[in-house]
Amino acid sequence: MFTTLAILAALFFVAHVYLLFTSFGKRGFQKQKYLWSHVTLWITGGIACLIAILFAGKSVSGVIDVFDTPGKASLLIVIALVLSAVAHSIVKLLVLPKYQRA
Numbered sequence: 001m002f003t004t005l006a007i008l009a010a011l012f013f014v015a016h017v018y019l020l021f022t023s024f025g026k027r028g029f030q031k032q033k034y035l036w037s038h039v040t041l042w043i044t045g046g047i048a049c050l051i052a053i054l055f056a057g058k059s060v061s062g063v064i065d066v067f068d069t070p071g072k073a074s075l076l077i078v079i080a081l082v083l084s085a086v087a088h089s090i091v092k093l094l095v096l097p098k099y100q101r102a
Helices: 002-022 031-055 070-101
Strands: none
Touching: 002 031, 031 070
16 A cells, blocks of 8 residues: 555656646647646645655654654645645746746
8 A cells, every 4th residue: 555655646746747847848838737737746745744744753754753743744735735836926926927028
């Protein structure tokens, strides 16, 4: 179960990166792809939180054992949301103005 969830989280993260970078292309800025890139990041955080809740303290992974309380596990979701907000701010304030001028 741990391996399945870890692979699923990795796949969602790869999908996030792919969708983020392909949101900008020859056809201009694609808002729907950009939104889905954020959604896949949030899902990754949710899966990581689930992994921590299910497996922390069971010596499955030293990294997962760090998140041994529900509060610490929920930090994984918070981290995903903060990363999403930071990325969105960078895109909105720095990338899009330069992209739209070109």
